[in-house]
Each structure stands twice: as structure tokens, then as C-alpha cells.
Amino acid sequence: MKGRILEVARRIFGEYGFHGTTTRMIAQEVGIDISTLYYHWGEKGDLYEAVVLDIYEDLRLKLIDVEKIIHGLPLVKRMEIAIDLMTDYLFERPEISNLILFRYFAKTRHASPLDLHVPEFMGNIAVSMGLAADKKDLPPDAQLKMLAVMNAIHNFVSGENFFLAMLTMDRDKYLSGVKETLKFLIIPAFTRPRPASGPVARKEPA
Amino acid sequence: MKGRILEVARRIFGEYGFHGTTTRMIAQEVGIDISTLYYHWGEKGDLYEAVVLDIYEDLRLKLIDVEKIIHGLPLVKRMEIAIDLMTDYLFERPEISNLILFRYFAKTRHASPLDLHVPEFMGNIAVSMGLAADKKDLPPDAQLKMLAVMNAIHNFVSGENFFLAMLTMDRDKYLSGVKETLKFLIIPAFTRPRPASGPVARKEPA
């Protein structure tokens, strides 16, 4: 039961954010009384923190998983495969992206501990991309590049509903289009032999 | 007074989101009684919608402004200047980015009208970048590219507090680093003469 509550809480906190979610919404969705929820998890803020730890752990494991798969391949291949795998993974668990973005952008009216997971992710990905030797000591510009890359994926995952209602494409096209767009944006930046100089605009071939 | 309330509401809705903001928080910040707020703006959801319209209008005017400045320049210059100007502008008004991202990612428990502003912005920027001829009829891949570009900026603006607490740099370095990172990511993608193929990783010069 404790686990079932956590699962539902992940989803609902991810959709509505901390203040947009009520403990009653979660309990109702699980199909239990609200006091059962409090019995298992204590106050709302504690459940929320548990949810955050839970999604970070999932993400951490997935990143290790992906790193194993792409290890040793040439950089472009590594990035292509990583983008495909992470995109698929997150689109199946959008609450992960949702909750991460919520923590980035939304203040809550309750104290929350300083985040140590994101810097760890940044370090690992940067090393994997050959941007840094020591994952514990990223140069500032590499930190920002990693944030930009990670956020680009989260945005498309979390914004799916909003964007689909706004854009002229169906879900399948959206999912494949997101992968293409991410590769279009990320790969040239990290693989160009030297800083671009020519003002030539050209669309990539479909 | 009506205007002062709107200003404060922009900031607080931007920080805490719709459900994280109470009408009392806004009234207290303005220094007025809560019922004065209701007298001018009606219910909370109406004030929120007014705030959203307000920030979209500001953004629209700024985009027109920037477009005038960069008109006629070569593509790389256009993008560099646009990134600089938009980044400076949004860092001074972070509630714009905050509110836009909130609408993307967070469900609210009240109905909200379909967004027509973002598609308009996408169209204008895409035409300005030479990705499309008709701003009313963007191809799907151009739509997604524009979203990625706009979101990249909003992320760094909205995430400032969270990221600064997490990263090893001060605010000045963050602001300049964000611009560099955006250029690093965006410009190669939209200027490379043909799809990249070499697996060579290279950092851009400081």
C-alpha cells in the first residue's frame, strides 16, 4: 500500500505540483481514506520529498543503464542512442520530467533540502560526453551545457499536452519529431570541429 | 491601483504558480486589503488570466523590438544579438519566463483557454531565422525547433535561483555563461552547412 500511494503521488504531484495537489486527490485516486495516507507517509511535505527521491533514483539507474549501452561507441553514436533511450524512457514516465522541472522553477511555501542529484547527473553526463575528466569538478561552462541538454529533453516531455494542443501534429509525429529536434540541436554543438562562422542557413534533411 | 495589483500578481504567480499563490499573499505584498483586490479583478482565476495576457503582450512587443534591431543582418549576427537581447530582457523580468513555463508544465484545477500566443511567437521567430516563409504555416520540424530555442532561454531564466544554489559560479558568471551556452547550442545547429558527421568533440573558446 505504501508503494501504491507513492506511485500515485508521483503522478499527481507531477501533474499539479506541490500546492496544486491535495492529499485528498492522492487518496481518492488510490481509493483509500485520507488518513491511511497519513498513516503511511506522515505529512504532505514528507510524501513529496519521498516522491522526489524516488524519481531521482529511477533516473540515476536509467542513466547508468544508458551509459553501459553506449560505452565505447563514437561520440555521435553515443549521443544519438542516449537521446533515443532517454526520450523513450521519460515519455513513459513523464512525472520524472515534471517533478524535476517543478523543483527548478516553482517556489514552494515549505523548506526543501538542497539538491545534490542534479549536479551528480551533470557530472556523469559531461564525462560521458568527453567534456570533462573529473565528474566531481565540472568547469562552469560544462555545467551550463549539461543543464541545457537535460532541460531540453524534460521540456518536451513535460510540455507534451500543452504543445500537442498547440501544434499541428499528432502524438507519433511529436515523439519522433522531438528526438530529431534534440539531435538537431545537441549534436552539432558538441561535434563541430571548430566554432561556426559561415552565415549559411540550411535545414537538415528529414 | 489596478495596475499595481497586476504587477505584484505577475511576480508572485510567477514564483509560486497558480495554486501556490493566495490572493492574500498578493494583497499583503501590495499593502491593501484582500477585498480591494477582488473589487478590481474579480476572482483569482480572472486575475491570473489577466497576468498571462499581460506577460504575453510584453513579450510580443519585445520580440517586435528585437526583430527591428536585427533586421537585415546576417543570420549568425541576428541570432547572437537576439539571444543577448532576449536573455537580458527576460532576466530582468523573470516572471515572464516563469509564467510561460508554468503554463506549459503544470496542470491547474481551473479551466484555461487554449494558447494562441506561443504559436504566433514561433511563427515570427521561425520566419526571422529563415526556417519558413509563411509564419502562419510552419512545418512541424520548424515548430519543434522554435519551441526548443525559446524554452532553452526560459529554462535558464526561471531556474536561476535553483541553479545558482547548485552550481559553482556567481550570478555574473551565470548570466554571461547562459548567453554563451545558448549560442553554443543554437548557432551551430542553425548555421552548419550540412549535417555534422565527424565525431570530434571540441570545447568552444572562452
Next chain:
DNA sequence: ATAGTTTTCCATCATTTGATGGAAACATTT
């Protein structure tokens, strides 16, 4: 100054929301 209008605040409601005590139901052990 007076009458009328607009704006502001005080007091107050009804709901919602986070949270808890205690009884009942269920499970486990002896």
C-alpha cells in the same frame, strides 16, 4: 458645502485542506 461616485477596509462566510484520535477491521502469533 453637498451630493454622488469610486475606492478601501472590516467583518464574516462557506469550502477546502492538512492533519489527528479512536474505533473497527484485518492479520499474525501463541
Next chain:
DNA sequence: AAATGTTTCCATCAAATGATGGAAAACTAT
């Protein structure tokens, strides 16, 4: 079966929250 421990639900609270009526205050026009 009885005793013990665990889990669930019902009833309920107190505080927070969205919202309003009406009196006072401030402003405007005559």
C-alpha cells in the same frame, strides 16, 4: 480461540483560503 499488532476508515478539528456585503473613507463634480 485469544491476544497482540497492524492497517483502514469514520468523524472531526483547526487553519487557510476564495469570496462577499456593507460601512467608512476618499474622491469628484456641482
